[in-house]
Amino acid sequence: MKALSIAATGMNAQQLNLEVIANNIANINTTGYKRARAEFSDLIYQTERASGVPNRANQAIVPEGAMVGLGVQTAAVRNLHIQGSLISTGNDLDMAIVGRGWFQVETPDGQTAYTRSGAFNTNAQGELVTIDGYTVVPGITIPQGTSEITVSTSGEVLARVGNNSVPQTVGQLTIANFVNEAGLEPQGDNLFKETAASGNPVVGVPTDPGYGQIKQKYLEASNVDPVKEITDLISAQRAYEMNSKIIQAADEMASTVSKNLR
Known part of the structure; x- marks a missing residue:
C-alpha cells in the first residue's frame, strides 16, 4: 500500500521542518542571525493512466490521465537575509550594516568568511577582530593610547590618540555583496562561506550604490519573528499528526483486507 510510504515521507518532511523552526527559536537572540525556512517539493508521480493517448486503438484521445504522487522531499533550507532590527550598545567597536553587505573576516585557515555580526574587539x-579572534578584512589596527574611535557611515575608521584634538584615519572598512545571498553556506559562529551558487563576492565601500551603510555603536539583532515561528510550529505539528493518521488508517485498511482473506 503506497499510502504508508507516502505518509512516511510527509512525517520525515515535517520532522525536518520542526528542526529548522527549533534552530530559529534557539537563535532568537543571536546577533546577525538570519532565520531559515524549509522548502519542499513533491516526489515523482506514478502513472496509472496516461493522458493524451488513445484509450484504444484508433479511438478517442484520453483528455486527462491518472497520476498518483509518491510523497514529498526536502528541496532546500533557505536562509532569509532580511534586515534585522538595530540594538544600541554604546560600544565604539560594535557596528551594524543597514542594508545590503557582509563584513569580511579571515579564518585561521587563511580563507575569507562573511558575517553580519559586527560585535568587534x-x-x-590592536587589530580589529571578531569575538572569536578572527581578523577583520581589510586589516585595521587601533593605535595604542586611543581615547576615542569613530566609524563613519561609509566605513572610515578614525581614532583620537591621547590628548590630540584631531582624529587620524586608521583604516577603511569594506563590505561584500553577493548576487545570490541564499547560496551562501552557513558555517556556524555567525559566519557564512561563498559557494558556486552564491557567486563571487563583489567588494565595495559602504554607502556606495547597492551597498548598505555602517551604524556604529549598534548591532543587528536576529530577524527571527517569535509569533511567526510559533505559528509555523503549530502548523508543522498538525501536519505531522495528519500524516500519522494516514499511516494508522492505511494500517487498519490493510488489516481488514488481511482478515477477509483468512
Whole structure:
C-alpha cells in the first residue's frame, strides 16, 4: 500500500521542518542571525493512466490521465537575509550594516568568511577582530593610547590618540555583496562561506550604490519573528499528526483486507 510510504515521507518532511523552526527559536537572540525556512517539493508521480493517448486503438484521445504522487522531499533550507532590527550598545567597536553587505573576516585557515555580526574587539596587537579572534578584512589596527574611535557611515575608521584634538584615519572598512545571498553556506559562529551558487563576492565601500551603510555603536539583532515561528510550529505539528493518521488508517485498511482473506 503506497499510502504508508507516502505518509512516511510527509512525517520525515515535517520532522525536518520542526528542526529548522527549533534552530530559529534557539537563535532568537543571536546577533546577525538570519532565520531559515524549509522548502519542499513533491516526489515523482506514478502513472496509472496516461493522458493524451488513445484509450484504444484508433479511438478517442484520453483528455486527462491518472497520476498518483509518491510523497514529498526536502528541496532546500533557505536562509532569509532580511534586515534585522538595530540594538544600541554604546560600544565604539560594535557596528551594524543597514542594508545590503557582509563584513569580511579571515579564518585561521587563511580563507575569507562573511558575517553580519559586527560585535568587534581588538586583540593584543590592536587589530580589529571578531569575538572569536578572527581578523577583520581589510586589516585595521587601533593605535595604542586611543581615547576615542569613530566609524563613519561609509566605513572610515578614525581614532583620537591621547590628548590630540584631531582624529587620524586608521583604516577603511569594506563590505561584500553577493548576487545570490541564499547560496551562501552557513558555517556556524555567525559566519557564512561563498559557494558556486552564491557567486563571487563583489567588494565595495559602504554607502556606495547597492551597498548598505555602517551604524556604529549598534548591532543587528536576529530577524527571527517569535509569533511567526510559533505559528509555523503549530502548523508543522498538525501536519505531522495528519500524516500519522494516514499511516494508522492505511494500517487498519490493510488489516481488514488481511482478515477477509483468512
